[in-house]
Amino acid sequence: MTKFNRFLSLILLFCAAPLSALAIDSQDLPDIKEGFVTIKTIDPTQRVGYTVGDVIEREVILTIKAPYTLVETSLPIKGYEKRYRGQVIGIELKNIHHKKDVHKDYTTHHIKLAYQVFTNSVVAKNAALGPEYLNLINMKNNKDLVKYRIPSLDIAISPLAIFGAVKVENNMSPMLGPLLMANTQEKQWLKIALVILAISLLGLLYILGVHTWLPRMGGxxxxxxxxxxxxxxxxxxxxxxxxxxxxxxxxxxxxxxxxxxxxxxxxxxxxxxxxxxxxxxxxxxxxxxxxxxxxxxxxxxxxxxxxxxxxxxxxxxxxxxxxxxxxxxxxx
Amino acid sequence: MSDLQLTDWRNHALALESEVNKVVVGQHTPIRLITTSIFARGHVLLEGDVGVGKTTLLRAFTRGIGGGYQRIEGTIDLMPNDLVYHTYLGEDGKPHVSAGPLLMSGENLSVFFFNEINRARPQVHSLLLRVMAERSLSAFNAEHYFPHMIVFADRNQVEKEETFEIPSAARDRFMMEIPIVVPNDDAIMEALVFDTKFHNVDALVDTVKPDVLQFDELNGFSGVIQSNITASDTLKKYALNLWKATKSPLDYGVKVSGVDMNRLVLAGASPRGMSMMLRAARVNAWLNNRTAVLPDDIHAVFHSTIAHRLVFSPVYEMRRTEIAREMLSGIINAVAAP
Structure with missing residues (x-):
């Protein structure tokens, strides 16, 4: 190796060092102390009955107090396949939408996560959305890098079809309501029809009232x-x-x-x-x-x-x- | 000058009415209508029961306007010549001819009263109708004129036996048909029965002030009234609509209960009838101190000038009086002015 090559290798090593620091597995970092982060999640009401192809959305609202701030590169990556003990669990982050409101003493992050199910089974099985680990850094001390764990959401994945001789009653769950047909369009037509009916009735009243809106108005x-x-x-x-x-x-x-x-x-x-x-x-x-x-x-x-x-x-x-x-x- | 004349004559006319009202009580409307016909120079058909005061009424008017008053009773054997003359054997044993009721007063005849005209034969009607229309008569190789005469005829509407109904063409010669009914005021009815002044008709009529009007000036003054009282375009249109409504009442939404209106009217009012109505309306306007005819004036004379001219289907003739009254009231209610 020439002298020049050695010098170039050194420069590349220095440049890559910070990136490697950020690429540190979040799970290895210490947890942030209590009181700096508050979390609120908006989870789907349906927890069971998901099957392959379903998209499940949840929203996480994080409030991070100064001096900590979110390392945005630690946000979950779209298309990342979730693993449990190294095994793909069949839940994939389909989409992520991040918005933040920066204030003097704190920052609020609105993170919308859309997961898609890519697994199925002949029997119902448990699955979870998350957990997700986010990195936070102390703006006053660059070495103070910590993690925050977004708790997972447990769901159940159902089979597409009943396998074998199954007694349906035993498999029914009060948590799962009947699947309904989409009726949005019909509801809109119903509203339009009701408006037309109301206008027609008003017109009829006007005609029956000898072209008056009030009694004796058109005398x-x-x-x-x-x-x-x-x-x-x-x-x-x-x-x-x-x-x-x-x-x-x-x-x-x-x-x-x-x-x-x-x-x-x-x-x-x-x-x-x-x-x-x-x-x-x-x-x-x-x-x-x-x-x-x-x-x-x-x-x-x-x-x-x-x-x-x-x-x-x-x-x-x-x-x-x-x-x-x-x-x-x-x-x- | 004519304004003064109109006022002066109106005062006299109202004075005459007042005089007659003292003698014949409870008959204000017929008296007003007769006054109207006198000044409109129209003949009058009186309709009423026996003994309601028709003769007294006419005698009172005759005394007030002056001139001759003649009367004849309609009977089934009455002949036309009975109106003109009668013959008798004189004391000298020779036949004599004397003037009948029509000729007796000569040109001074002002009121001729034909009582129960429908008892007389149609020949008599013919003579009378000619006299009414032309106010002249040919007799004894001479023409006799009655320029101031007004005929009042009475017809008995109750009895139908031995009567000859006056045809519509004859009825049309009369300007008015005036109903004379017994007053329904108890005080008046009691007075008519118990007040002795009403028992002696001659004495009663003598209480009327004589010659309040000059009968021989009425024709001339009638022309003054007709030329001075105007009728606006709106009123002419109104009268025209009334006329049309008498011909086709259904077109104006006029209905009479229990009557098929499509079959009721065979002929409405005649042009002569309508002109007589307007003559009478003008006189009514004058009597009410107006210079122009109002719808109110037409209403005042509408029934009396039109009802007897309507020609109904024979099936409805028996109910003529009530049907005509209801129909004409309906027309007045249906036709608007302006």
Missing amino acids: PFASAYRTLRKTPNSAEGLKQAVSKLHLSFNNTAAMSVFNDNLDTFLAKKPSFSPLKYEIQQFFALSRQVYFEPNATHDIGNNPSKWLVQFARRCRDCERGLTPTPLDTKAGA
């Missing part, structure tokens, strides 16, 4: 009030407004209402009795607008505005309410 005077509010304050608008109100009276009474049968109308619809004088005023206005331009009325100079208020009071009567007090300035 003739309610409709007239809405129309009159949009009617222009002009001679033509006044004619339309009077005509609309006449129509409302006729529809309410199911007969043509005139000044000379007003008492009949009030007898049929006593809720309008408080408005008797105003109804007479309305007929006087109608007389002037439609029949006798020379006729007088005592409504005032702004009959359109008065009619809107009158329609609203009629609507109140129609709904069985006490009429809204009249704005005395309306017709002025």
Whole structure:
């Protein structure tokens, strides 16, 4: 060996030394002292009935207090086959997802582990997920390298089919519920159907309620009030407004209402009795607008505005309410 | 000028009504309708039982408007010439001819009352209907005119034996058919029985103030009313709809209980009937101090001017009065204005 080769070998030895230190088998390291690590696991509720191909997920939440920190290279490696006493046990880490939240005094690690079963047996047998060993290092003392053991999760692996003459009842476990068909899609269709049914029922109620959402909401005077509010304050608008109100009276009474049968109308619809004088005023206005331009009325100079208020009071009567007090300035 | 004239005449008309109301009690509606027909210059068919005061009513009106009043009783052997003249043997033993009820008052005849018209033969009806339509008569080689005459005829609706129903064409000549019924007010009924002033009709009629109106000016003034009281487009449309509804009530949703409406009406109101209705409505508007006709005015005269003109299927004729009343009320309730 030449001098140069010897020098190169030395450099390679120095470079490889730290890696070899990290590659130390975690199980050989001392355990971390209590109080520095807290663990929380979210394990699957099903512990039995797994068979070849099943994927089992568990989540580990570790909180590591300073000055210790996780050596992330010690996290389990995807595809690593678990062994027990050198024998492959048939549980393989299929996937790992790691996320950490670093705080001043501690760090929280969320580690999601997905194991897949690659073994089977003619009879049920025990198996375990883990344990996993993680390396932690003291940031203030590089030589203080310790391990933390994530406890294993015991599961049972079931055979794919019953082998031989087996009495099923003896093999049943109250821990294993019946296998159910996936019904997610059906549930979604059911929800959509229920929504459509609810909308249809609302529509039916609307139609049965004579196009009203509330009782008497779509009455003739309610409709007239809405129309009159949009009617222009002009001679033509006044004619339309009077005509609309006449129509409302006729529809309410199911007969043509005139000044000379007003008492009949009030007898049929006593809720309008408080408005008797105003109804007479309305007929006087109608007389002037439609029949006798020379006729007088005592409504005032702004009959359109008065009619809107009158329609609203009629609507109140129609709904069985006490009429809204009249704005005395309306017709002025 | 015509405004003053209208007001002045209205005061007189209301005074006449008031006078008649004192004599014939409990008949405000018929009295208003008769006043209306007098000013609308239309003939009237009175419908009512015996002894309800029809004659008294007409005599009271005649006294109030002046002019001649003549009356004839309808009988099965009454002949047309009985209305024009009658013959008798005089004291001198020679035959004499004297004027009958139609000619007796000459042109001053203002009220001619034909009692129980349906007891008279159709020949008599023919003569009377001509006189009603033309207000003239040819007799004794001369033409006689009755320009101020209004005919009031009464028909007995209860008895059907030995009667001749007035055909629809004849009924159409009458402007109104006015029902005269016994008042149902106990106080009025008691007065009619126990108050002795109602026992002597002559004395009772004499209490009416005479000549409240001038009968020979009524024709002229009637024209003033008709030309001064206006009808708006809305009202014309309303009247037109009412007319159509009398022809096809089912089109307007009008139904009469127990009647097949598809078979009921053979003919609705005639154009003459509708024009008479509007004449009467104008007079009613005037009497109520209005310058234009309102639906209320039409309602006031609708039954009395239209009911007797409707031609029903014969199967429903026996119930004519009640069916016509229900149907016309239904029409008023069904047709809107505006």
